[in-house]
Amino acid sequence: MIEKKFVNTNNTQDRPDGKYSGVIADIQKDGVCPFCAEQLKNYHKNPIIEETEHWLVTNNMYPYKNAKHHILLIHKVHIENIKEMSEKAWSELHAIFLNAIERSDIPGGTMFIRFGDTKFTGASVSHLHAHLVSSDPENPGYTPLLTRIG
Template identity: 40%
Template sequence: MTNKHINLNHSRPGKYDALLKQITKDGVCPFCEDNLKKYHQPPILKKNQSWILTTNQNPYAGLKKHLLFIHRQHLISLSQLKTQDWSDLGKLINWVIEKYAIPGGSFFVRFGETDYTGASVTHLHAHLVSGGKRTKNKNEVTIRLGYYK
């Protein structure tokens, strides 16, 4: 069972793994706009010409916010983005930071070959994540962003 849009090696145990296996069986890209509602339960928070913004339904442990920016076209490479795409992304990032009063966070883009990125879905998308404020007794949030050289 294979699906060029899913990398099951980057799944996480539980509901997410079961969902990815179903998507693999269905043979579709779960981030393409026509399929998104079927596989992604959280509502769309906002969209513009280039991007869909939603909450990640499978957030990394320990985060207060985990937001997902999904390109509305099935793109894989950053080189496919146009100037308007970058502008639209910036507007959404600014909107979400203001709306949710996010005091700090991290932003990263998943693009290209998933065996380099750790992504489970091969469709250009980005994450904005924000955890709690660092204190002496808090653990760090761990996110797979790739692999050692």
């Protein structure tokens, strides 16, 4: 039997704290999905900012290097592909992005959804999730926010 993989230890780049790869390696050893409801509180310590029928919204614990804002949207039920998302989940996503942009006063940013086989996505967690990131160009030490998307 092929063991189910919930995380991809090859996709742990771009985190300035240097701890993220160890966190994902530990989760792989635990053999669980860190974004599923029964596990999330064990691996994610930031508060939930917003909750809808289909989504949890929180700040990423391991923001990308040079991100001023890094908001994580986690689909509440374990799915891995956008074809499993309901119309309601899609419409909630729209409202969540608008709320987050308003709440954090984000003048510009990038949104993306990581879905499907993680070897094609750069995702470290296979459970479907979305990111809203914004860089920090007014910081004197500004350098561009770069991340892997494949």
